[in-house]
Amino acid sequence: MSYHKRRRDVLKTVGVAGAIGLAGCSGDGGDGGDGSDGSDGSDGGDGGDGGDGGDGGSGGGAPDLLTVIGYPESGIQLFRDYYAASDGSEDILIPDGLQDPSLPGQVGNEMANVTGTAPAAGGPNQEAFEGLYQDAYDETPGVFTSQSYDSAAALILANVAAGENSGTAIRDQLRRIANPDGTAYGPGEFLDAVEAAANGENINYQGASSAVNFDQNGDPASAAYSIWEFAGQSADSVDVQETQSFEGENPDGAGPSADSSPGGLGREVSVGILLPETGDLASTGQPMIRAAEIPAQQINDSDLDLTVDAQFEDTNTSPDQGVSGAESLVSSGVPAVCGTASSGVNVPVCQETLIPNEVVGCSPSSTALSVTNLDDDDYIFRTAPSDQLQGRVMAQVASERLGASTAATLYVNNDYGQQLSERFSNVFEDTFDGEVYDQISFNIGESSYSNVVEQALSSGN
Numbered sequence: 001m002s003y004h005k006r007r008r009d010v011l012k013t014v015g016v017a018g019a020i021g022l023a024g025c026s027g028d029g030g031d032g033g034d035g036s037d038g039s040d041g042s043d044g045g046d047g048g049d050g051g052d053g054g055d056g057g058s059g060g061g062a063p064d065l066l067t068v069i070g071y072p073e074s075g076i077q078l079f080r081d082y083y084a085a086s087d088g089s090e091d092i093l094i095p096d097g098l099q100d101p102s103l104p105g106q107v108g109n110e111m112a113n114v115t116g117t118a119p120a121a122g123g124p125n126q127e128a129f130e131g132l133y134q135d136a137y138d139e140t141p142g143v144f145t146s147q148s149y150d151s152a153a154a155l156i157l158a159n160v161a162a163g164e165n166s167g168t169a170i171r172d173q174l175r176r177i178a179n180p181d182g183t184a185y186g187p188g189e190f191l192d193a194v195e196a197a198a199n200g201e202n203i204n205y206q207g208a209s210s211a212v213n214f215d216q217n218g219d220p221a222s223a224a225y226s227i228w229e230f231a232g233q234s235a236d237s238v239d240v241q242e243t244q245s246f247e248g249e250n251p252d253g254a255g256p257s258a259d260s261s262p263g264g265l266g267r268e269v270s271v272g273i274l275l276p277e278t279g280d281l282a283s284t285g286q287p288m289i290r291a292a293e294i295p296a297q298q299i300n301d302s303d304l305d306l307t308v309d310a311q312f313e314d315t316n317t318s319p320d321q322g323v324s325g326a327e328s329l330v331s332s333g334v335p336a337v338c339g340t341a342s343s344g345v346n347v348p349v350c351q352e353t354l355i356p357n358e359v360v361g362c363s364p365s366s367t368a369l370s371v372t373n374l375d376d377d378d379y380i381f382r383t384a385p386s387d388q389l390q391g392r393v394m395a396q397v398a399s400e401r402l403g404a405s406t407a408a409t410l411y412v413n414n415d416y417g418q419q420l421s422e423r424f425s426n427v428f429e430d431t432f433d434g435e436v437y438d439q440i441s442f443n444i445g446e447s448s449y450s451n452v453v454e455q456a457l458s459s460g461n
Helices: 072-085 103-107 126-137 145-162 167-178 187-198 282-300 319-331 343-354 387-401 415-430 450-457
Strands: 004-006 024-027 065-069 091-094 114-119 183-185 203-205 222-229 239-247 267-275 306-314 336-339 360-363 380-382 406-412 435-442
Touching: 065 072, 065 387, 065 415, 072 103, 072 282, 072 450, 091 387, 114 387, 126 145, 126 187, 126 282, 145 167, 145 187, 145 203, 145 267, 145 282, 145 306, 145 336, 145 360, 167 203, 167 360, 183 187, 187 203, 187 282, 222 387, 267 282, 267 319, 282 306, 306 319, 319 336, 319 343, 336 343, 343 360, 343 415, 387 415, 406 415, 406 450, 415 435, 435 450
Parallel strands: 065 091, 065 406, 091 114, 183 203, 267 306, 267 336, 336 360, 360 380, 406 435
Antiparallel strands: 004 435, 024 239, 114 222, 222 239
16 A cells, blocks of 8 residues: 655655755766765655645656665565566666665566665775775675764774763763864774773774764764666676765764763773664665674774673664664663664664663664654764755756656655655755656555556656
């Protein structure tokens, strides 16, 4: 079952400039243009509200472009139904939630008409992280793995700087160890950074995914995005066409921070990892978990007079299990959590468990706009950029790279899907003079998506 909203009946809730001003843009050239951010692995619930609305766009046949926002497990059936109904002549644009290189093999199609966008490992220490991951697991890191490493590393450094397993103390140290000014350290110098933080020194962690400068909302102040394509039915990676870096209006970050760091050695640091080992985001979540475990391994394998107790809970890409896992971590005394992966899980976990218990959350991949707007008393951070930026990147790719002037969106029925669909649609129409015929929701776990696919393909009629 789904509901859909015709564009003429939708109130535009996010302006073109939105909450993030783009002050700068640098990249490899190409068709990308400016600004995007975050994707997500969200999940759960039936999502947004709204009605079926009137009778559709201005007409004129099928849309040039389909934008599909969802996750791999449901995406397998959705794309099977799409290729059963279409010859693949439409361009399809997807965000990082569907960046699974095994998808074409499971769908049984090369998916050559699909282009993707995704937050990239565009930080100053990307290569150092890739080397650490390759050495640890003998495989190439995937989407959101750099953000996962940076999340766990930042939480551990803030804990060491605070000198205690206290959520409030860690919160107050996060910007001090991450934002300028201070001595710069990256993943390759992580142990040196830990020792410096333990000695009360002012450090500036420079990450793999970005510079890891937190703004006043706890969001990244800069981000990189890749434009990619599937590499075939037997591939184990995607083909990245180009990567571009984008900065917000305060690239050095902003927000409250402690003036000093107590530090200290001879103690155990506690950190939680709350990510999806199972469920709709399992294929994305498992490499993220491995990446998040590396900083603790670095310390525990060293001769530093510190140890890290990293406790893991599986969200199963489910709000209920995510909350249950968070409650288990809180009951164990964990003061800070790397997680969760998806906004549909992250929002209830933050509201029901982390914020009330004054536990810091730092998500590596939850990108929905609703995370920025949480009433969180500054306990909620993320190393993945907001979909405020990602929606703009997708709209620009749709218009400038793919040459689309009309589109329809299919989106998973939760905060992540609904908000990214809205953001893409608003920017595509307001900035790039496109027309979105229809926005159509779908639910996770359906046995067939033929109905919503047909709605999208015929939305311009």
